Amino acid sequence: MSEGFHHIAPPALEMRGLALRYAGQPLFEGLTMSVPAGCCTALLGASGVGKTSLLRIAAGLATPDAGSVQASDGLPLAGRIAWMGQQDLLYPWARVLENVTIGSRLRGERADKPRALTLLEAVGLRGWERALPKELSGGMRQRVALARTLYEDRPVVLMDEPFSALDAITRAAMQTLAARLLTGRTTLLITHDPMEACRLAHGLYVLSGRPARLGKEIFVPGMPPRAPDDAGVLRIQGELLRVLLAGSAA
Template sequence: MTPGIEVKAVSLHFSDRTLFKQLSFTLAGGRFTSLLGPSGVGKSSLLKIIAGLLAPSTGSVLGSDGLPVAGRIAWMGQRDLLYPWLSAIDNVALGARLRGEKADRQWAEHLLERVGLAGNAGALPATLSGGMRQRVALARTLYERRPIVLMDEPFSALDAITRAQIQALAAELLADCTVLLITHDPVEACRLSHRLLILSAAGLSELPELAGQPPRAPDDPNLLRSQAQLMRQLTEDMA
């Protein structure tokens, strides 16, 4: 069973500034959750705390099974961070290389095929479009076979059409994972998520669970209704 995440009374202080305090929530296993909110409110810092990259001032983060989440997380950021001197397939298997392990090239080839890049395994990043590079980054994330995936605005640099295509691909390939996505795009959040969380200066709030299954079509009435509600909430939080 895919583990969920338990965030309990997490706070983050920087000298005399409190970024957020006493945040508690649970992410159900195998579900896709989006985290939205104004810039500077601490979304990326919270993601780093969950990943174990930043220590909270107070509180704890554990899997829903009571075990640490460290070692069970894959990360996908806004920039693809491909090594320019490595081929696409070697970038996909980068984690194994950094750990000193033998790369599973069959698995890497399978993932490149799944993201539509079977014919580009030997290509260097400079020869790939932005959308293709982000597909390699998605394959690299999946290569790790981690049950928990944390994503920090991974599709924000893409054009609208490519973004929609990769959103659908991510929803398909991450369907069995516990995913937490930071995004500033209400459409993206409503299209991909089972659940929406909003972080603001006042704390954490939640919208009602979205109807239907992701990825939702752009003209899905459930998506349009949730998007309108989300926009109202975000506007109120920033007022």
């Protein structure tokens, strides 16, 4: 459980028989996937294959034509999911601390400022709580977004290419930070980056084809965050690249 904060024991996510059409064409049909409880699962695939659509269905932001997404404990998923996207989506008029606690404000709740400050310290931004987003670098803004995601303290976290806009050094640092702070939560990560997937995920899937199908699950040895030069990371990264290239040529 990250940083000692309370959060409900995370369920597994069970996606069963999902179907979705876009512009009259099937994105996927009969798609079934499990995201193990308390683990990070990465989903890779070419642009337009349906990864974000699948994530939006899991988040309850889109409705499939068929199938369902359920928690393994049988309880509703509503209110138990946190989302982190490619853009930081910080409110430009709100200071850093206000952006982290914006969920409380939108729900009409009192903000837990001590917890928000502890999270800002965890992401290396203590002292910046009164800064406006325009005063921050891209990497700092993404760290605020990560703190905001963690502030929601949800057992399930869905991440849509959250670090893709960052430079290589900042991206590697954010990967390490996210892996540490998201330990114990059920996380589904969409990424185009095989290295990122191998560093952060316990298991990986490649989505390919039209309608899209899931490849077999790929496991990476060791525990995240793994070193970029770890032998297992390099081996699985090469395997993923071969799979992705084969899919793009099909």
